[in-house]
Amino acid sequence: MNSGLDHLPEGKRRELAHVVETVRTGFAEAISTRTQPRFRAGKLLKIVLFGSYARGDWVEDPVGRYFSDYDLLVVVNHDDLTDIAEFWEATENRLLADLSAGTVLRTPVSLIYHSLEDVNDKLRLGRYFFMDILKDGIVLFEEPGFHFVEPMPLSPEQALKETRDYFDDWFSSASNFKDLAANAQASGMPKEAAFLFHQAVERLYHCLFLTRTLWSPKSHNLNRLRDMAEELEPSLKDVWPRTGRFEKRCYALLRDAYVKARYSPSYRISADELTWIAGRVKELQILVKSTCEARIDDLAKAA
Structure with missing residues (x-):
């Protein structure tokens, strides 16, 4: 340290x-x-x-x-x-x-x-x-007297297996939630679609953390997950533009959907806003898949 x-x-x-x-x-x-x-x-x-x-x-x-x-x-x-x-x-x-x-x-x-x-x-x-x-x-x-232990690195084979298992599980789950969100969107259920898109994004971020680090934060806070994911993989910064009013509103609606889309009668999201969110979730899915597969390829070469 x-x-x-x-x-x-x-x-x-x-x-x-x-x-x-x-x-x-x-x-x-x-x-x-x-x-x-x-x-x-x-x-x-x-x-x-x-x-x-x-x-x-x-x-x-x-x-x-x-x-x-x-x-x-x-x-x-x-x-x-x-x-x-x-x-x-x-x-x-x-x-x-x-x-x-x-x-x-x-x-x-x-x-x-x-x-x-x-x-x-x-x-x-x-x-x-x-x-x-x-x-x-x-x-x-x-405080004095409290120490971290010496780390015990995984073997290349162990690292590869754990990484593949995490990726297969979490990327599949994220993709399922994305598909469910699209179905809800097509069926005229905007609140349900917003919540399901939130879940897809949350799982994509956890997939990234677990594939890259074998750890993920215990949080549903999308701001926190986004910031930590972008710190880990800077290419993700382009997924959620931070300048335009419409884009910022759409992201805020997605962020708040975890609670408000389920429980707040005042939560409203338009078809255009949902369509924009769906496009950004697809972009996030593509980037997470690419960076995770690159990590797995690197581990496979070392194993």
Whole structure:
């Protein structure tokens, strides 16, 4: 693990210091009112910066409206403390408010939460995602005495088998949901079609993560999945244009469909909006298939 931020501008270092303080304060507040000893004894063990800001290849593109996130791994001392709604929602909302205000924070923040035991299990299983964090990550905060284990890389044959299995399962599932969405669209069921397209996109992103890293985030949040997928595979940035009003509205309708298309009477989506979404989902499907198959081909050559 690394520990220095000298490669970042001073403004970025100040932002990260604010993020770390916000995460620590938010966690302390979240467990302060708990009565169960298990939660009262909860500990925040590590905050690790990974991804483009750790590697030094972050992107800030005001014209294309694409900005890399701060990717942070938050490590706690048991799995129950990784529940976002219970322990982290207030912290994430605070960071979003800071980002909207644009004073102490101007860079989006993407947080993932794992217990130390879970991270170490993933390292023992040779999960590339966590092995890369161990290799490139920068420790922003840690309690002494809590260590990551040495990773145990998979053999080429094991890696190939697991990768193929994940791709076959998740790409097939995503394609099925895409077909169901098209059927619902053709049958005049726009809300159902929007929800099913959301599910197809979510599964395509999970397919990408699992094929490329043998791990995927535990999230239905399409913004988070999109941002992490585009960090992993930059060619996906072109799938969802961020400039036109119509395109942004369509993406927002897709993003919100996970809940609102099922439960909100006020949710409305037009035929034109659904048609545009269907075209972008097809493009995402093509790109995910291509990049996943390239990964499998590389592993097959090494096996």
